Amino acid sequence: MKKIVLTGAAGRLGSYLREPLSKMADALVSTDIAEDIGKLYEGESYLKADLGSLDEMMAVMEGAEMVVHFGAIGDEAPWEDILHSNIxxxxxxxxxxxxxxxxxxxYASSIxxxxMHLKQDFIGIDAPHRPDTYYGLAKCFAEDLGSLFWxxxxxxxxxxxxxxxxxxNNPRSLGSWLSYDDLIQLVQRAIEAPTTGxxxxxxxxxxDRAPVDNHLASYLGYRPKDNAEQFAEKVLAEAPPPDPTDPAQMCQGGPFATVELGHSxxxxxxxxNDKKEV
Structure with a gap:
């Protein structure tokens, strides 16, 4: 394809996506609010732009065939901040x-x-929205926005x-881990799928301990290869005793299930922060 746009290029996950995306198109336009992102890959250019400005997004998207949207605040934050960047x-x-x-x-949506769904319920992609924070609520909005625009x-x-x-490095991550290699594969499959609606x-x-079911999305071709079980013995040996009354341990959102709204x-x-360096 001719042009891919990557938002959130200055972030940790964006740092791992830039190189593989630069090889999937003639041009990769990376964007974020940072002044620059350092050395660029072949075919990559950088445009500083604010997601909250439609005019700036219009300039970034010119000629794009695919948009990989990983930008915005990646944590719970005050409502006004979530509203601007994430909604x-x-x-x-x-x-x-x-x-x-x-x-x-x-789009980089989120668990x-x-x-607020329980991990033991082994939810599928058809589970109803049940956000745990303003951050999660913004992800619900973007999913519904994508549905509307389709x-x-x-x-x-x-x-x-x-x-x-x-x-x-914690018991929850034994089930929730997404390796960077699998992240790259996931994004590539989402781009390469002939049709997605x-x-x-x-x-x-x-x-082995994944708490969600992806079988209804198998048509996208994503077949993850890495398994967090290799870390289990060390992680569980160092962890405090489990508490089945703690929503942070029982809910899909982990600590986000108990944090006060607007707080990290x-x-x-x-x-x-093992961000990839060029």
Whole structure:
């Protein structure tokens, strides 16, 4: 294809997507609110742009065939911040993609759109929305936005409900882990699928303890290869005793299920910033 747009290119997950996406099109336009993202890959250019500005998104999307939307705030935050970047920003991405003639949006949704469901329920992609935070609510909005734009305007979208794309260092991550290699495969399959309409798929590796069911999304061709069980002995040996009365341990959203609205859900999660360097 001729042009792919990647939002959130300065973020941790974006750093792992830039190189493979640059090989899938003649041009990759990466964008974020950072001043720059350092060295660029062959065929990649960078445009600083604010998701909250439709005009800026229109400029970024010009000529794009695919949009990989990983931008916005990646944690629970005050309502006004979520509204600007994650809700208005999502609307601007879809509107600009439609007006500029893009074929599909591949969106970094989140398990937090359904975060208050119990892990033991083994939910599928058809589980009803049950957000755990304003952050999760914004993911619900973007999923419904994608559905609306498919039904009314024919713009395809694939919504990747990512569980936890970070190093495995706690019991929850034994089920929720999405390795970076599997993340890349997931995005590539969402781009390469001949048709998708409006689709949802969980972003999770091939973990023995995965708490979600992706079989209804098998048509996308995603077949994860990595398994967090390799870390289980060490993680469980170092973890405190489990508490089945704690929603943070029982719910899909983990700590987001108990955090106060507007307050960080990642603050207690010990996420390692192993961002890829070019």
């Amino acid at each position: 208005i920003g999502a609307r601007n991405v879809w509107e600009a993609a439609y007006q500029q003639g893009a074929r599909r949006v591949v 937090h759109a359904v975060g 039904d009314k305007r024919g713009l395809e979208s694939v919504h990747l409900r990512i569980l936890s794309a970070a190093q495995v 409006f689709s949802i798929i969980y972003g999770v590796s091939n973990n 859900g990642t603050a207690t999660m010990n996420i390692v």
